Amino acid sequence: MGLLFVESLPGPKVFKCKCCKVDSASHDVIISKDFNGRFGRAYLFKSVVNISLGPNEDRHLVTGLHTVNDIYCSCCQQILGWRYEKAYDESQKYKEGKYILEKARMLKEGW
DSSP states (O other): OOOOOOOOOOOOOOETTTOOOOOOEEEEEEEEEEEEEEEEEEEEOOOOSEEEEEEEEEETTTTTTEEEEEEETTOOOOEEEEEEEESSSSSGGGTTTEEEGGGGEEEEEOO
């Protein structure tokens, strides 16, 4: 199996996996708080840590067709959200390579 490398994030405001409390993202890399996921409110992030990616999958979301990968906590394998691989609508291209973390799957530390 091998050793698991877990990255710790600096700073006072950090989002963590609700199940195992490992760091997932910094408040400093939030792009938008105005998103919805499968379980309610969600945030769009520029980058995240301690995740693994699922396979590419085409999904019809509120804003149209996107190719996405589900993202999982690298420690406990809890699904946390998804990554936008490709947006087919030109107005949605800004999402490519960005990450959605579902608020219901996160803990906020340092708020």
